[in-house]
Structures are given as structure tokens and as C-alpha cells.
Amino acid sequence: MEDTPPNDVVPASATSHADMSAEELVAKAIAPVKREFRCPPPIRTSDNHNDSHADVKTTEKNDGFSAPVIKEKKSKxxxxxxxxxxxxxxxxxxxxxxxxxxxxxxxxxxxxxxxxxxxxxxxxxxxxxxxxxxxxxxxxxxxxxxxxxxxxxxxxxxxxxxxxxxxxxKMRETNVMKKDVQKLLWKNKMKFPKADATLKLLGLMGQAKNKKFGSNENDDEILSNGSGEVNGNGCSKVASNEVVCSAKVVEEDKQDGLDVADEQGPPKKMKSLSDETCPVQISDAEQILHEKDVDKVCEQDELKIIVEHDQEDKSLKLHPREKKLIDFREKIYLAPLTTVGNLPYRRVCKVLGADITCGEMAMCTNLLQGQASEWALLRRHSSEDLFGVQICGAYPDTVAKTVELIEQHCTVDFIDINMGCPIDIVCNKGAGSALLTKPMRMKSVVEASSRSVDIPLTIKVRTGYFEGKNRIDSLIADIGNWGASAVTIHGRTRQQRYSKLADWEYIYQCARAASPSLQVLGNGDVFSYLDWNIHKANCPELSTCMIARGALVKPWIFTEIKEQRHWDISSGERLNILKDYVRFGLEHWGSDSKGVETTRRFLLEWLSYACRYVPVGLLEVIPQRINWRPPSYFGRDDLETLMASESAADWIRITEMLLGKVPSGFTFAPKHKSNAYDRAENG
Structure with missing residues (x-):
């Protein structure tokens, strides 16, 4: 058997890009770089820096080529x-x-x-x-x-x-977890009076954790006819006039296929017999007396906390319609971005014109366990004047307690619940996009969470879970009634990932069907101010557009939208943006050796996206589309050429210009290996 050609051999097809016309390149989804700047892919040789995107070491073969050898994995x-x-x-x-x-x-x-x-x-x-x-x-x-x-x-x-x-x-960052709060979470002694009262009222208290996730006939029926009427007892009616109590979500889940038993929430007290029945509408005081008489295992101090909380907040308690609202209209929204959307990066985007920022997605179970690394995702800088946090959970009790915890110990303007995350490890636990197949549980999560806090609650969804089965249009009319202030729709299904362009026509359809009180935000493939203008003009009902990958490739897109121009940014100006990021990173992660290397690794993660940008002055067709693959090209100067490299070794060289030489034995592998050009992963 012949050996596989090494990575430094230039494919014959790659060299033909230099002779193709701009129309031919665009047809192949390749950025139409001007002919005088095109070049064949460079011939790479092995050096001290790892030149591939994999975390591997190399050894010399007899024929002179470097063969990758997988680095030995170590146990925890x-x-x-x-x-x-x-x-x-x-x-x-x-x-x-x-x-x-x-x-x-x-x-x-x-x-x-x-x-x-x-x-x-x-x-x-x-x-x-x-x-x-x-x-x-x-x-x-x-x-x-x-x-x-x-x-x-x-x-x-x-x-x-x-x-x-x-x-x-002088403190510039807020939402730092206090040690006494962490200890209470560690010992499972944190009290959630609002969430507990809401969950009892809705009949959602004490659900079992051994649940299954998958399709359900009742859910499909609700999705297809769009009816989700709720009677006075907290029960939902389906088309067949069958009454389904919210407390029976557990029974629905037992019919599903994927295991979600891995999501371990904080242990709860023993469920009383009354929790299994559908509750009636009673006042808060009657509810507390009912607990005292029926629930024998409830501790006296817990009842005392609930009574005290109701007495303190009775005069301040807001009606759901009286909650503080956030006007997202015409504001430029930086999406919550995993790994790269950290606090220093958000500061860079604020400088460049972003109006709304949101923290990285945090898992509810980890927050309730007091994990410091997860709480760090809730940090807020003083420059973020309109800031929200994004959380992800599978069940109403977990999410409701998390939002109450955040409201008590953090300063945020809104809380966003992620119901669109496509990652397998999240969906297999019943969270993220998996909730799109469970509208009854989706409703319970939003309803329980919105009643547990006074700050605005938003949700982020995809068009559906399976390709060709869009489902948000059947729910959009009811989402506002559940208690959400706004909904962001990513114009792709979970199964599709990034294999196709976002379906903005479907986003427009949902925006027009939503109630006037619910703000609808669109998300997907916004990469220039023209994209922004087109979406706003095509659908006036759309409040604004959220920008995600476009900001990763070129964070100055916020400036372009506000100034309504294509910014032919120079390599020196791009380097100054990186310098700002490094300065912000050292302030956030520290100026010691550990902080320097942490800043370097997050900068490398960002550079793995930023290399896809093609300068405006080098393009034959403007603007660049987000699905175009950049060909190999020479920049207008050496720095611009270096920034266009797809080699991890060149990204490391850029960090060495800002943070000094890397330590001996340093390797880097991008955490997110998928990109805009990868195939879709079936879910």
C-alpha cells in the first residue's frame, strides 16, 4: 500500500485557483481575490511550532517527510x-x-x-x-x-x-462569586424560596431525574397545531381535548430514546403525595399553610425563609407585565460565543461599537454546584452597559433555581436561556436544541423561570431539531405568554449545523407571527452592513440582528454597521485591535506567567477564526460572504500575509509578537475544530 501524501505536497487542483475568474470562484464558494494577489498554497516544513491544527508531535520517516505521531494521553x-x-x-x-x-x-x-x-x-x-x-x-x-x-x-x-x-x-469587574455563596452551594444549603414556590404552584416540584429524551407523540401534536392553551389549574389542553398536567412531563420523558440521566441536579427533599396532582390556584399564604399541613418532611427553617421572603417582597413583587423591559430594537447585539466570547473579547467589541453583550453559555447544574470556572462566565466589565448572561438547562426546577441565584448574586440586565445549542453532550442531556422536540417542557422551563425573577428573560432557539422540520412558527405566538421578553431565532436546524446558509425567510415568517409584546431577533450569516440593512428592510417586525461568527472573523463589523461602510482595515489597525485584546486579557487573567499563557491560548482560539478574513482591497467582489473559503493569497504587506495564514504555527508567531516567546514544548489545537466549511453532523 502506498503512503498517504504528506501535508506539504500541493494538490494539483489548488494551483488552478490562480487562473479562475471571479465568477467561477464565487460559484465554488471561494473568495474572489484579485489575480495579482493570488498564490499557490505555501509548502510547509516541520519546525519547532506545530504546523498542523492537531496536538501532535512529529517524527522523521525514512523518505524525509514528517509523520504525525499522536501525543500520549495521560490519565486525570x-x-x-x-x-x-x-x-x-x-x-x-x-x-x-x-x-x-x-x-x-x-x-x-x-x-x-x-x-x-x-x-x-x-x-x-x-x-x-x-x-x-x-x-x-x-x-x-x-x-x-x-x-x-x-x-x-x-x-x-x-x-x-x-x-x-x-x-x-478599583474594581472594574462584577459578578464575582463570593466564598460564602460557594460554600452554601457546595453543601447544598442554598435556599430558593421564589423558585420553590413557583415550582409548587405549577406542579413541577420534585420531578425524577431518570428521564429520557426523544420524540413524543403529544409534543408533535402540539407543535403541528400550535395550540398550547393553559387552563386555570396549570394544565395544558391538546387538540384531542385530553388534559395533560405539567407534572406528567416525567411520564412523557420515559418514552424517549436518548439518555439524559447524566444531568445531576442538587438533591431535593422527598416529594409529597400532593406534588403528584395538578394544583389549584391559591394565594401564597395558603400555599405555605398547605405545605405545612401536607409536606411532613419539609423543615421548619425552610418554611420560615419562604414566609420572610414573601413578607419582604410582597410590596415590591411585580406583575409579569410590569417587569422592566429591554428595547433591543436597532441595537447591535454580540452573540454569546463559546470559548472566544470571553470578557476581554467583549471589551474589544464594545470599543468597536457593540451595543449589547452577553456572556458565554453556562450550564445550570455547574452553577448550582458552585463551580468557580462556570461562575467566571458570568463576569461583567464596567464598560458593558447592557449585559446579559446565557444559561443552559434541561428541566424547569434546575433553570428556575439558577435564574433566582443569578438575580440574587449577580448584576445583569437580562438572562438568556439557550434552547438552540447543537453540541452532542448538551443535547444528550435534554438541554439546548433537544428542548425543541419537547414543547411542553420548553414551556415549563420558560414559565417557571420567568415567574422566579423580576429581570427580563429571553430565549435563543434554532428553527428546529431535524432538517426539514421547522417548528418555531407553531410556538412563536405562545412564547410571549410563557413569560419571555424576547426570542432570538438562529436560521438553521440543529441537524444542519453550518452546511447551508441561514433561512432568513423563515425568520421573517416567525417575526410576523409573533405577538407585538414579544421582540424577535434574527441570527445567522450577518457579515456586512449590507446584510444588516437587507434583513431590517425585508422585515420591519424584526427587532434587530444578532452577530456571531461575523464578529469572530472581523469584530469591526459593529463599526461598519454604525458607519454604513466597508472598512478596508489595514494590517496595522488589526494588530492594534489584537494589542487591545492582550491588554484586556492580562487585566482579566493576570500579568503573571499563568495569566500570560492563558491570554495567549484564548488569543490563538480567536486567530483560528480571524484568519478567514479577506481584506476589502484584495477582493474583486464586495462584500465578502461568510461561506466563502479564502484562497491562498499574498497580502499588501508581510503582516497581512501572516494574518491570512491558516497555519497554527503562524498564529503562534503572531502571539509571540505580543506576548513573547512560547514556553518550551508548547502546542496548540483549536478547541472548536468545526467551521463554516465543515460538513453537517447529523444529530
Missing amino acids: RQLKRERREEQKSALHICPAVAKSGNVNSCQYNENCRYSHDLEAFKLQKPEDLEGKCPFLDDEGPCPYGLSCRFGSTHNDNGDVGNGKIIVER
């Missing part, structure tokens, strides 16, 4: 052991000691898991990076002290070495 226990050993090295200096420069400043002393050897740390510390410390303009010393990679720029007026506790900096 082995990785944890290596991390502990690494923490004991001199390079991992105790943060308290590094801040103050005094070995006696650590409260744990010899029990500290970090090193206190200042002299050994100074000998092994990497060289300082070029530039100035991002905290120089703050009130007080640099919070990273001796470990800061810009230590040479620190002032001599007592930044470090004085042994005093560092002055608290």
Missing part, C-alpha cells in the same frame, strides 16, 4: 499528580508572598502548597516581557508583585517589598 490522576508537583517548584511562588515580597505574609506559612523561596523564584523567573504592566494606571501596586512579567516597569515607590497588604484596586 496522572495530570493531577503532575500539577501538584509543579506547584511545589520554585516558579510557582505563593501569590501572597509575590504580592508583598515578604515570606511571612502568607497566612498558611509552612502548610501552604506553593513555594515561599523568593531567591529561587527570582533565579528561575522568565525574562520580563516588552511593554508596561497593565496595572500601572491603577490606584495601588500591581496585584501580582514579583510574579508580574512586566516587573521592570513597576514604580519604585513601594510597589513590592514593603511587606504591607496591597491596596485594593
Whole structure:
């Protein structure tokens, strides 16, 4: 058997792009770069940087070509052991000691898991990076002290070495999880009086977790006829006049095919017999007395909290129609973007003109468990004047408790529930796009969540789950009645992924069918101000457009929309945007070695998208379409050529221009390997 041709062999078909006309390139979904800038794909050779997108090492074969060898995978226990050993090295200096420069400043002393050897740390510390410390303009010393990679720029007026506790900096970020809140979540002692009362009222309290996800005949019937009337007892009527109680969602789920038992929520108290029946409309006070008489396992302190909460909020409790509303109309909305849509990136987009920002999707179960990494997704910068967070959950009780938790301990303008995530690990748990096949549960999630908080609640959906079976049009008239203030429709199905362009005609259809009180936002393939103008002109009922991948490729799209022009941005201006991102990243993740490398990895993730941009001055047809594949081309200068490279090694070189040399043994593999040109994954 012949060996597979190596990656550095240029395919014969690739060299023919230089001779094709602009019309032929567009027909093949290839960006029509001007002939004088076109070039054959470069011949790559193996170097110290990994030149492929895979996290692999290379070995030389007998014929001289480099053959990839998969890097050995390590167990979680082995990785944890290596991390502990690494923490004991001199390079991992105790943060308290590094801040103050005094070995006696650590409260744990010899029990500290970090090193206190200042002299050994100074000998092994990497060289300082070029530039100035991002905290120089703050009130007080640099919070990273001796470990800061810009230590040479620190002032001599007592930044470090004085042994005093560092002055608290002016806080620019909010929604930081407090330690006492985390401990309550860890011990499962956090109280959710609003959510519990709402769930009991709707008959959704104490549902079993061993549920199955899949298609259901009742759901299909509701979707097909669009009827979702709710009677006074919290039950839904279907076309056959059969009354289906909301508490029977569990029984529906047992008929489904995909297992969602992995989603473990916080343990709940034993369900009483009364929770299995459909409740009647009673007042809050009667509801509490009913619990006291019937639910024998309910603790007295929990009842006390519910009573106190009702007494405190009785005068402030808002009617659902009196909730604060957010006007999304004509505002440019940056979509919540997994991995890349972090706080430093959102700050860049705010500078470039974004009006609304939203945090990365956070899983409800992880938030309720007090996971610090998940709570970090809720962080908000002071520059984000209109900010929301996005959460994802499968069941009404989980989502309702999460929104109440966020309202109590975070400052946000709205909460968005993701009902469109196509990722397998999310859908298999019954969350994300899987909810589109369960309209009864979808209704319960929105209704329970909206009644548990006073801040606006929005949802994000796709057109449907399966290709060719759009379903939002049958629900759009009822979504506003469930309690949602706005709905964002991504013009693709879950099964389609990015194999076709977004179906904006269907988005227009849904926007026209929605009630006037429900704002409808469109999402999909907005890549220029012309796309924005066309969608707004074709459907005046559309409130605004959400921008996702377009902002990843060119975040200055917000400027283009506001100024109504195609910005032929230079490579120097693009580099300045990257410099701003690095500065924001160092402020967010830290200016020590760990913060520098964290900033580098997230910058590399962004560059894996940004390389798809083709400068306006190089195109024969304007504007660039989001589904066009960039051919190999020369830029107008060396930096522009480097930024157009699809090689991970070149992305690393760009980061070295901003953050210095990468550590020895550094490798990078994009977290999201799928892109606009991949095939659709069947779901």
C-alpha cells in the first residue's frame, strides 16, 4: 500500500485557483481575490511550532517527510499528580508572598502548597516581557508583585517589598462569586424560596431525574397545531381535548430514546403525595399553610425563609407585565460565543461599537454546584452597559433555581436561556436544541423561570431539531405568554449545523407571527452592513440582528454597521485591535506567567477564526460572504500575509509578537475544530 501524501505536497487542483475568474470562484464558494494577489498554497516544513491544527508531535520517516505521531494521553490522576508537583517548584511562588515580597505574609506559612523561596523564584523567573504592566494606571501596586512579567516597569515607590497588604484596586469587574455563596452551594444549603414556590404552584416540584429524551407523540401534536392553551389549574389542553398536567412531563420523558440521566441536579427533599396532582390556584399564604399541613418532611427553617421572603417582597413583587423591559430594537447585539466570547473579547467589541453583550453559555447544574470556572462566565466589565448572561438547562426546577441565584448574586440586565445549542453532550442531556422536540417542557422551563425573577428573560432557539422540520412558527405566538421578553431565532436546524446558509425567510415568517409584546431577533450569516440593512428592510417586525461568527472573523463589523461602510482595515489597525485584546486579557487573567499563557491560548482560539478574513482591497467582489473559503493569497504587506495564514504555527508567531516567546514544548489545537466549511453532523 502506498503512503498517504504528506501535508506539504500541493494538490494539483489548488494551483488552478490562480487562473479562475471571479465568477467561477464565487460559484465554488471561494473568495474572489484579485489575480495579482493570488498564490499557490505555501509548502510547509516541520519546525519547532506545530504546523498542523492537531496536538501532535512529529517524527522523521525514512523518505524525509514528517509523520504525525499522536501525543500520549495521560490519565486525570496522572495530570493531577503532575500539577501538584509543579506547584511545589520554585516558579510557582505563593501569590501572597509575590504580592508583598515578604515570606511571612502568607497566612498558611509552612502548610501552604506553593513555594515561599523568593531567591529561587527570582533565579528561575522568565525574562520580563516588552511593554508596561497593565496595572500601572491603577490606584495601588500591581496585584501580582514579583510574579508580574512586566516587573521592570513597576514604580519604585513601594510597589513590592514593603511587606504591607496591597491596596485594593478599583474594581472594574462584577459578578464575582463570593466564598460564602460557594460554600452554601457546595453543601447544598442554598435556599430558593421564589423558585420553590413557583415550582409548587405549577406542579413541577420534585420531578425524577431518570428521564429520557426523544420524540413524543403529544409534543408533535402540539407543535403541528400550535395550540398550547393553559387552563386555570396549570394544565395544558391538546387538540384531542385530553388534559395533560405539567407534572406528567416525567411520564412523557420515559418514552424517549436518548439518555439524559447524566444531568445531576442538587438533591431535593422527598416529594409529597400532593406534588403528584395538578394544583389549584391559591394565594401564597395558603400555599405555605398547605405545605405545612401536607409536606411532613419539609423543615421548619425552610418554611420560615419562604414566609420572610414573601413578607419582604410582597410590596415590591411585580406583575409579569410590569417587569422592566429591554428595547433591543436597532441595537447591535454580540452573540454569546463559546470559548472566544470571553470578557476581554467583549471589551474589544464594545470599543468597536457593540451595543449589547452577553456572556458565554453556562450550564445550570455547574452553577448550582458552585463551580468557580462556570461562575467566571458570568463576569461583567464596567464598560458593558447592557449585559446579559446565557444559561443552559434541561428541566424547569434546575433553570428556575439558577435564574433566582443569578438575580440574587449577580448584576445583569437580562438572562438568556439557550434552547438552540447543537453540541452532542448538551443535547444528550435534554438541554439546548433537544428542548425543541419537547414543547411542553420548553414551556415549563420558560414559565417557571420567568415567574422566579423580576429581570427580563429571553430565549435563543434554532428553527428546529431535524432538517426539514421547522417548528418555531407553531410556538412563536405562545412564547410571549410563557413569560419571555424576547426570542432570538438562529436560521438553521440543529441537524444542519453550518452546511447551508441561514433561512432568513423563515425568520421573517416567525417575526410576523409573533405577538407585538414579544421582540424577535434574527441570527445567522450577518457579515456586512449590507446584510444588516437587507434583513431590517425585508422585515420591519424584526427587532434587530444578532452577530456571531461575523464578529469572530472581523469584530469591526459593529463599526461598519454604525458607519454604513466597508472598512478596508489595514494590517496595522488589526494588530492594534489584537494589542487591545492582550491588554484586556492580562487585566482579566493576570500579568503573571499563568495569566500570560492563558491570554495567549484564548488569543490563538480567536486567530483560528480571524484568519478567514479577506481584506476589502484584495477582493474583486464586495462584500465578502461568510461561506466563502479564502484562497491562498499574498497580502499588501508581510503582516497581512501572516494574518491570512491558516497555519497554527503562524498564529503562534503572531502571539509571540505580543506576548513573547512560547514556553518550551508548547502546542496548540483549536478547541472548536468545526467551521463554516465543515460538513453537517447529523444529530
